[in-house]
Amino acid sequence: xxxxxxxxxxxxxxxxxxxxxxxxxxxDHIADICWAVSAEEARIQYEKSIATKQYFDFIITDVFxxxxxxxxxxxxxxxxxxxxxxxxxxxxxxxxxxxxxIVNTDSRRVEVLTKPINASQFKEVMNRITENRRAI
Amino acid sequence: xxxxxxxxxxxxxxxxxGLGKALVETLGRxxxxxxxxxxxxxxxxxxxxxxxxxxNLIVRELDVTNESNIFSLVNEIANxxxxxxxxxxxxxxxYRSVVEHMDRESEMIQLETNYLGPMSLIRSVLPIMRxxxxxxxxxxxxxxxxxxxxxxxxxxxxKHALEGAxxxxxxxxxxxxxxxSLVEPGFINSDSFKNILLxxxxxxxxxxxxxxSEYYKSMSPFIESLMKWAFATPESIAHKxxxxxxxxxxxxxxxxxxxxxxxxxxxxLLPEFMFxxxxxxxLPGSRLWGHRSYFGNRVRSKKLNGSAPI
Numbered sequence: 183x184x185x186x187x188x189x190x191x192x193x194x195x196x197x198x199x200x201x202x203x204x205x206x207x208x209x210d211h212i213a214d215i216c217w218a219v220s221a222e223e224a225r226i227q228y229e230k231s232i233a234t235k236q237y238f239d240f241i242i243t244d245v246f247x248x249x250x251x252x253x254x255x256x257x258x259x260x261x262x263x264x265x266x267x268x269x270x271x272x273x274x275x276x277x278x279x280x281x282x283x284i285v286n287t288d289s290r291r292v293e294v295l296t297k298p299i300n301a302s303q304f305k306e307v308m309n310r311i312t313e314n315r316r317a318i
Numbered sequence: 319x320x321x322x323x324x325x326x327x328x329x330x331x332x333x334x335x336g337l338g339k340a341l342v343e344t345l346g347r348x349x350x351x352x353x354x355x356x357x358x359x360x361x362x363x364x365x366x367x368x369x370x371x372x373x374n375l376i377v378r379e380l381d382v383t384n385e386s387n388i389f390s391l392v393n394e395i396a397n398x399x400x401x402x403x404x405x406x407x408x409x410x411x412x413y414r415s416v417v418e419h420m421d422r423e424s425e426m427i428q429l430e431t432n433y434l435g436p437m438s439l440i441r442s443v444l445p446i447m448r449x450x451x452x453x454x455x456x457x458x459x460x461x462x463x464x465x466x467x468x469x470x471x472x473x474x475x476x477k478h479a480l481e482g483a484x485x486x487x488x489x490x491x492x493x494x495x496x497x498x499s500l501v502e503p504g505f506i507n508s509d510s511f512k513n514i515l516l517x518x519x520x521x522x523x524x525x526x527x528x529x530x531s532e533y534y535k536s537m538s539p540f541i542e543s544l545m546k547w548a549f550a551t552p553e554s555i556a557h558k559x560x561x562x563x564x565x566x567x568x569x570x571x572x573x574x575x576x577x578x579x580x581x582x583x584x585x586x587l588l589p590e591f592m593f594x595x596x597x598x599x600x601l602p603g604s605r606l607w608g609h610r611s612y613f614g615n616r617v618r619s620k621k622l623n624g625s626a627p628i
Contacts, residue, residue, distance in 0.1 A: 245522075245526070245528065246519070246522075246523065246528050246529050250421030250422060250423070250519070251421075252518070252519055252522055254522065255518075274526075275528070275529075276526035276527055276528045277526055277527065280525070280526055281526065
């Protein structure tokens with residue numbers, strides 16, 4: 183099973199960290215990690231993935247990003263267009279419950295994790311995502 | 319068409335609240351003036367309830383961001399009264415946001431209202447004033463037109479732009495007998511000046527205690543308390559604007575509140591490198607900015623030291 187992942191994060195210091203973490207969880211099953219520093223750029227990459235049918239298996243996004251939009255705007259836009267959008271892991275340095283209220287995580291496949299990310303919580307989220315994918 | 323010059327025709331923008339409202343009330347008591355009080359469409363009912371229209375006072379819709387609205391209003395005034403003597407560019411809005419949280423759309427709204435709108439109005443009335451070899455343009459700027467404070471970047475930029483263009487206009491209009499002035503109020507004791515706008519990122523950050531929320535947390539109460547304790551009121555400033563209209567040789571810049579006078583003095587007194595350092599130290603909570611200590615999260619250094627446990 184091969185994964186395509188989109189990471190939206192404006193702090194480039196996280197780039198090697200994310201590559202390392204994802205490799206630790208998914209082994210060699212990563213086809214591609216795409217990187218966007220703004221929600222606007224992420225939206226372009228997401229639309230391109232649909233046009234080329236190279237779908238993302240999941241998306242990881244920070245809340246506060248470069249550009250005008252936030253990670254929450256990205257989630258809103260994606261789910262407004264497509265209720266079957268890939269699961270999104272929202273990484274927040276702020277209060278988790280308030281973020282969950284704003285993005286309405288009950289009715290969407292959105293997981294919220296707070297920074298600094300706890301390894302076991304991240305593993306749980308990854309397990310849920312990978313199991314769901316196998317079930318599909 | 320014979321033109322009556324016994325009264326001055328005064329066009330004022332943004333008259334529904336604050337200084338604009340006070341200006342209409344103050345000038346409206348003086349039979350020497352015919353006033354065109356304007357505001358955006360959604361404030362017109364309030365305006366008509368506040369002001370009794372007469373031969374010396376008319377209320378009209380004007381959205382300063384809509385150029386065709388400006389052209390047709392100026393056309394109407396010119397047809398009705400044959401001249402325009404004074405333009406007071408008062409309408410304005412204020413976004414409060416750190417630079418990082420502003421977005422292009424909010425920047426454009428800010429600039430269109432505080433700079434591009436007044437410029438369109440000036441371009442509309444200037445040929446008329448030039449032909450009549452008389453006129454006065456008063457642009458309501460702000461202390462933010464000379465000093466920029468944190469969270470006021472976009473507003474300050476719009477006022478700096480207005481100040482720059484007004485200064486050029488002063489030279490260009492002078493040979494035609496057109497007087498040009500900038501009025502620089504600072505903190506005013508009025509509820510209407512608390513009507514500030516937040517772009518969505520600033521709103522979210524303030525709500526979630528996100529990046530830069532410490533600026534909003536310290537600056538907003540500081541500005542509000544300065545407004546609360548300010549001596550200047552919209553009415554006191556309106557009287558100063560009335561005197562400015564009556565002056566034969568009005569100054570280019572008129573600082574109308576104590577803090578505006580003090581800031582202007584400090585800017586001249588202190589060398590630039592010192593001015594900003596002193597301001598930084600004096601602003602409340604400034605030592606905590608960037609550390610996000612309000613919620614105990616010194617993000618960057620910890621992350622780069624490898625303590626992010628992922």
